[in-house]
Amino acid sequence: MFENLQDRLGSILNGLTGRGALSEADVSAALREVRRALLEADVALEVVRAFTDKVREKAVGAEVLKSIKPGQMVVKIVHDELVEMLGTEGVGISLHAAAPVVIMMVGLQGSGKTTTTGKIGKRLTDREKKKVLMASLDTRRPAAQEQLRQLGVQTGVDTLPVIAGQSPTDIAARAVQAAKLGGHDVVILDTAGRTHIDEPLMAEMAEIKRKSNPHEILLVADSLTGQDAVNLARNFDERVGITGLVLTRMDGDGRGGAALSMRAVTGKPIKLIGVGERMNELEEFHPRRIADRILGMGDIVSLVEKAAENIDAEKAAAMAKKMQSGKFDLNDLADQLRQMKSLGGMGGIMGMMPGMAGMKDKLAASGMSDKMFDRQIAIIGSMTKAERANPDMLKHSRKKRIAAGSGTDASEINKLLKMHRQMADMMKMMGGKGKGGMMKQMMGGLAGKMGLGGMGGGMGGMGGMPDLSKLDPKQLEALQKQAEAAGMKPGSMPGLGGGMPGLGGGKLPGLGGFPGLPGLPGKKK
Numbered sequence: 001m002f003e004n005l006q007d008r009l010g011s012i013l014n015g016l017t018g019r020g021a022l023s024e025a026d027v028s029a030a031l032r033e034v035r036r037a038l039l040e041a042d043v044a045l046e047v048v049r050a051f052t053d054k055v056r057e058k059a060v061g062a063e064v065l066k067s068i069k070p071g072q073m074v075v076k077i078v079h080d081e082l083v084e085m086l087g088t089e090g091v092g093i094s095l096h097a098a099a100p101v102v103i104m105m106v107g108l109q110g111s112g113k114t115t116t117t118g119k120i121g122k123r124l125t126d127r128e129k130k131k132v133l134m135a136s137l138d139t140r141r142p143a144a145q146e147q148l149r150q151l152g153v154q155t156g157v158d159t160l161p162v163i164a165g166q167s168p169t170d171i172a173a174r175a176v177q178a179a180k181l182g183g184h185d186v187v188i189l190d191t192a193g194r195t196h197i198d199e200p201l202m203a204e205m206a207e208i209k210r211k212s213n214p215h216e217i218l219l220v221a222d223s224l225t226g227q228d229a230v231n232l233a234r235n236f237d238e239r240v241g242i243t244g245l246v247l248t249r250m251d252g253d254g255r256g257g258a259a260l261s262m263r264a265v266t267g268k269p270i271k272l273i274g275v276g277e278r279m280n281e282l283e284e285f286h287p288r289r290i291a292d293r294i295l296g297m298g299d300i301v302s303l304v305e306k307a308a309e310n311i312d313a314e315k316a317a318a319m320a321k322k323m324q325s326g327k328f329d330l331n332d333l334a335d336q337l338r339q340m341k342s343l344g345g346m347g348g349i350m351g352m353m354p355g356m357a358g359m360k361d362k363l364a365a366s367g368m369s370d371k372m373f374d375r376q377i378a379i380i381g382s383m384t385k386a387e388r389a390n391p392d393m394l395k396h397s398r399k400k401r402i403a404a405g406s407g408t409d410a411s412e413i414n415k416l417l418k419m420h421r422q423m424a425d426m427m428k429m430m431g432g433k434g435k436g437g438m439m440k441q442m443m444g445g446l447a448g449k450m451g452l453g454g455m456g457g458g459m460g461g462m463g464g465m466p467d468l469s470k471l472d473p474k475q476l477e478a479l480q481k482q483a484e485a486a487g488m489k490p491g492s493m494p495g496l497g498g499g500m501p502g503l504g505g506g507k508l509p510g511l512g513g514f515p516g517l518p519g520l521p522g523k524k525k
């Protein structure tokens with residue numbers, strides 16, 4: 001979503017950090033470029049003006065221009081103002097009200113309200129352990145009520161039975177009553193949308209609000225609509241009164257202007273963002289982490305949280321034992337590839353690794369993509385159990401059969417086998433006997449550098465590295481800052497090192513055995 005803006009701001013700010021001293025003219029020239037980059041990203045003009053004025057006010061101060069690293073001071077100011085624009089702290093859905101808590105979903109037709117309703121229902125059921133009832137108030141769009149019922153079946157969340165001929169306000173009142181009788185903690189009302197804002201829509205929303213007395217009114221907006229999303233948010237807030245925003249299609253290739261503008265224009269927090277079509281692809285919005293990503297600083301905390309949800313702790317522990325014994329067969333390689341895909345693929349991981357955002361284009365140019373992972377998993381899936389356990393038995397005739405079964409050719413099978421050999425050699429080095437193996441030494445060195453020697457062996461006893469599963473996001477952020485303060489620059493954290501050889505050119509720090517490390521938290525049950 002923010003790739004274009006990230007590239008533009010990154011090059012502008014890199015030009016500043018490379019200078020020994022800055023004049024007011026340097027700062028003004030850089031801010032002109034920042035202003036242009038934000039306008040091209042479809043950020044509202046009033047928001048851009050306010051942003052650049054605040055940055056200029058702070059950046060031309062004497063303490064900045066005369067500081068030891070003025071360029072880095074300006075980058076910090078831009079970062080802090082971005083966080084301020086997006087909302088200082090992340091705000092989640094509030095459930096602090098008498099049960100059943102009513103959440104009303106509003107927005108235009110096609111913005112993703114019904115899908116988002118299903119996602120929120122699943123999220124509250126799985127994470128908050130709440131009993132949720134979903135009700136469709138959309139009597140106009142064909143099969144809208146059936147769509148929500150199907151999502152309820154898919155996610156295991158209760159939906160209100162449909163009674164033909166009822167008006168939206170009657171359905172809202174019935175949903176609240178049914179939630180009270182059924183002992184539900186939360187009721188989510190999926191209201192109807194229009195293709196544009198009109199008076200009947202606003203009157204209907206106001207009447208539903210009066211009948212159901214919602215605790216939260218969430219505006220669902222398509223982040224690809226840019227400036228229109230800002231006008232939409234303003235109108236809904238003035239007429240209905242919204243408590244928060246949910247942005248959908250944040251995984252698209254839009255410019256990100258809606259996300260940057262809506263919070264500043266309405267003063268209402270962005271609570272959740274939709275990052276894909278699947279029902280679990282809904283994330284909390286963390287302003288500081290988004291600002292870090294926009295400025296290419298990475299987002300290790302989100303990466304670890306994603307790993308916590310997607311990586312199976314038992315598989316990770318078994319993988320770690322194999323690493324220590326130096327064993328690594330093609331089944332293990334397939335597991336690693338699947339886990340990388342579940343973390344968002346190469347692009348998703350790279351975007352969150354500090355200092356690695358620029359690597360994505362190089363990877364694409366070298367032919368590395370998530371489709372390549374799919375082909376490699378297909379190749380391994382076309383092998384017999386014995387072949388996966390013992391790749392040395394793969395001769396010409398077997399490769400021919402595997403190529404036919406996976407829709408690939410012998411050269412791709414050879415590349416996969418070469419990659420596996422290199423990774424297996426690396427695993428042997430990591431699990432080697434001398435001084436407890438390379439992995440143990442690396443982790444011990446990392447823990448020592450960060451002053452964490454006595455924090456318990458969360459890495460399976462590997463040198464006292466802390467157990468990431470026991471840390472909350474704030475502690476993880478503190479850990480990252482400690483690492484940087486200890487001189488470990490973004491992109492060079494040895495504890496996440498090792499690289500992934502054989503994946504097209506240079507080694508990629510941070511991806512070595514990352515999905516298999518036992519210190520990462522396991523899947524949430």
